[in-house]
Amino acid sequence: MFKFIKSLFSIKKESESGSVAKKRLQTVISRDRANISADFLLNLKNDLIELASKYIESDYKQISITIERGESGNAFLQARFPVISYKEQATVLLN
């Protein structure tokens, strides 16, 4: 669980701690505001992985799921899945 939370925060490695603080705050505050628990995010992540795995091969250690606030103040769910390859079913659709 701890590893997962940590992975949420370290989307990109920054050398300056100020920008790390900013990123972490944006994540934690949007979660505070939406009143979301770490369990909520974990379930969401698992479901998204299940869905994505039907279509793509991904590096599951590199996946990040975050909820961030945009300029308008609204929250955005952002999921990043590195694509290693497309699954057969999907390549048919792509072609």
Added chain:
Amino acid sequence: MGRIIVVTSGKGGVGKTTTTANIGTALANTGKEVLLIDTDIGLRNLDVILGLENRIVFDIVDVVEGRCRLRQAIIKDKKNEKLSLLPASQTRDKSAVNEKQMCSLTNELRNMYDFILIDCPAGIEQGFRNAIAGADEAIIVCVPEVSSVRDADRIIGLMAISEVAKTSIVINRIRPELVRRGDMLSISDVEEILGIRTIGAILDDEFVVRAANLGEAIVNMTKSNAGKEYINIAKRLMGENIPVEYKGMRFGFSGFMERLFGIEIKAS
């Protein structure tokens, strides 16, 4: 009709009391009638920051429980007679006053002063609810650290669901050299995260410690950067348009020299 402004933060130790004392003093120095109310019952400190600890006879709980008249509990500042303090009780706890009592108290006082500043206790329990009950506006104090900014956001949320209409933030204890190096959140970072207006940005300043030791206002120390910014905050509260920035950031090296220099110079 006076404006009732609560100074709050969520997190403790970020400078609420110092901010209340100094914005209040700065406003009073411009000729406004100002009352400071300490609602930190059981842990009062506004009196000692202002150097008025020896003048207290009655306190806010005495007023609420009818042991004295309001005017008997309010004490005047040593230097500026436009500035007054209604002290908290030291021997009771937060439950000694409720929200309804606070509202009727501030409503009674509203017509007697131009500004009423309420120093709020840390936390979000009864003391916090009392402090915000009668307020029209809020100044949220935070330092550029993750725990403080997070708590400030929580307070902003609580303000939004209460009746407090205007909320702004004071960013305290900024260290320009850390911001420059990228190791501290900047004013714009904090603004972006919290999404509210900054009404003041105060540099970490040794005069703050000195002023507290002496029981004097930082705004009366002419060499203090923090003092100057508290005066600016008072002006902004009165509607003046002064941009929020700090010298140490704008002019890197000279700001640094000024800080060094400022440390050398004794307060007036």
